[in-house]
Amino acid sequence: MNLLKQKIGILGGGQLGRMLIEEALRLNVNVNILENSKDCPCYHLAHEFIEGSLTDEAKIMELSAMSDVLTFEIEHVNTEALIKLEDEGKTIIPSPRMLQIIQDKGLQKQYYTEHHVPTAPYFLVNNKSEWNEAITKLETEKFVAKTRKDGYDGRGVTILNSQVILADNSLIPYDVPCLLEAFVPCEKEISIIVAQDIFGTTVAYEAVEMEFEPEANLVTYLFSPADISKQMAEKAKFVAIQTINQFKSPGVFAVEMFITLNGDILVNEIAPRPHNSGHHTIEASYTSQYEQLTRIVLGLPVGCVGLIKPAAMINLLGDKSFSGAYAIKNLDQLHHIEGVYLHLYDKKESKPMRKMGHITVLANSTEEVKAKATKVMNLVSFEPIK
Secondary structure, three states, X not given: OOHHHXXXXXXXXXXXXXXXXXXXXXXXXXXXXXXXXXXXXXXXXOOEEEEOOOOOHHHHHHHHHOOOEEEXXXXXXXXXXXXXXXXXXXXXXXXXXXXXXXXXXXXXXXXXXXXOOOOOOEEEEOOHHHHHHHHHHHOXXXXXXXXXXXXXXXXXXXXXXXXXXXXXXXXXXXXXXXEEEEOOOEEEEEEEEEEEOOOOOEEEOOOEEEEEEOOOOEEEXXXXXXXXXXXXXXXXXXXXXXXXXXXXXOEEEEEEEEEEOOOOEEEEEEEOOOOHHHOOHHHHEOOOHHHXXXXXXXOOOOXXXXXXXXXXXXXXXXXXXXXEOEEEEOHHHHOOOOOEEEXXXXXXXXXXXXXXXXXXXXOOOHHHHHHHHHXXXXXXXXXXXX
């Protein structure tokens, strides 16, 4: 294969696309981007940049015409246009038919049920009038309400008390089609990045354990390997691989899971793209999730997913107190700490809880990496430029 002739087209120009471009450039592979604004992390790195909506069929066709293969770094795209291209022979990874299922949390859950993927009990509702019956059938003290479409980074997800909602339907937060899911008390929330190449080989990275910002429901911090037994880690990998194999599509996927108090593993959601929970693989793994996707879209075999060292990843989120131009405090001190890697996403303005970058921390043991990550989290913050 002559990699010099390959051009990858990405729908979306955010930080995931930026890190994918950085990886592709190592192989002399050009990347074209479709995004609705030039004010995005990918603009300055793209070979060709198309400004337009990710749902605009004409713009998607324009991207396709200048690219040998297409992928996406965000789910909210026009799947009908992509399916049309796939039917015409265009290579799109992952398959837009899989994406169409993932885009709709209700279809995603039904797919789990149909294919015997373990997941929490749920009901689908179309409007507020159907909530009471579904909540009563769930028979749980709390439940999770998720809008079926267009949710991301914690938006469109709310944890609610069953009796409170049954007593006062005016507190129902959404009047659109929703997934109502039993709240499952869990011991840990973990994620496993799974990669499948065009030859059908599927590999899974070590599990990561996640900590969330409770208000925004965003991952603030994760570490790998997760603090679970070897037996549980292998069980989680098996479930993750089996789940992805059901979709029969190459690509890189994040399988987010709960480990219940009884030791069961339940699949929560799938992201059909590189994911926040795999950022640490850039430094911590022999093959990063971005190199993995680059390999896969170019028709190359998947690489080794071994963990070089225990790692933590810290999300750099915009301060809740301001929006606008920013500076990062204590960068000089940060750069004196061994095994710390800073990634910034070229976002011109900070906004409350906006993903501005991330930091990877490596150490020789899980205990050491946790301690070092805590030190870094307490050190780095954003402040407004006055």
